[in-house]
Amino acid sequence: xxxxxxxxxxxxxxxxxxxxxxxxxxxxxxxxxxxxxxxxxxxxxxxxxxxxxxxxxxxxxxxxxxxxxxxxxxxxxxxxxxxxxxxxxxxxxxxxxxxxxxxxxxxxxxxxxxx
Ligand SMILES: [Zn+2]
Numbered sequence: 001x002x003x004x005x006x007x008x009x010x011x012x013x014x015x016x017x018x019x020x021x022x023x024x025x026x027x028x029x030x031x032x033x034x035x036x037x038x039x040x041x042x043x044x045x046x047x048x049x050x051x052x053x054x055x056x057x058x059x060x061x062x063x064x065x066x067x068x069x070x071x072x073x074x075x076x077x078x079x080x081x082x083x084x085x086x087x088x089x090x091x092x093x094x095x096x097x098x099x100x101x102x103x104x105x106x107x108x109x110x111x112x113x114x115x
Contacts, residue, residue, distance in 0.1 A: 002070065002081040002093045002105065003033065009068040010078035011038055020071060024060065032062035039063045074100040089113030 003009060005026055011019045016038040025034040039061045047054035069078030072095040080096040083105060091106035 002083060002102075003065060003068065004103075004105075008071045009033075009035060010071055011035065011063070011068050012078065013067045014039070014063070023068075025062075026065075027062060030062070031065050033065050033068070034060050034062050035068065036060065070102065072097065072100060072102065074098050085112045085114075087114050 003023060003026065005023055007023045008020060009023055011017055011021075016035075019035075019038055021036040021038055023033055024036055027033065037060065040058055041061050042056040042058055045051050045054055045057050051057075070081050070093070071077065072079040075095060075097050079098075081093045081102060082096050083091055083093055085091055086108075088108045089110055089112040090104055090108040091112070092104045093102040094100060095102055
């Protein structure tokens with residue numbers, strides 16, 4: 001799973017299919033993430049001290065990570081990603097379509113470096 005906070009992803013299933021938006025939060029343990037403006041629900045809130053008006057509150061609910069794809073800037077579409085080691089032993093994500101790097105995911109480690 002190669003999606004991080006602030007990545008731009010495209011939703012591939014459900015009501016928000018084809019929506020492109022930013023990742024706000026990730027819950028790795030649950031395999032879910034919250035995407036800006038996606039899977040919005042209205043929560044009805046009762047009048048309270050914190051919310052004297054009450055009413056309907058719109059908020060995003062988590063969705064399965066498998067329902068989104070990372071957007072490759074080069075391909076300009078959602079793509080499957082891979083991970084590979086670079087010469088210095090650091091790890092990066094890449095686009096399986098065009099091979100473009102999609103940013104580092106792990107710092108350099110000597111044991112994975114190549115000469
Ligand atoms: Zn690409």
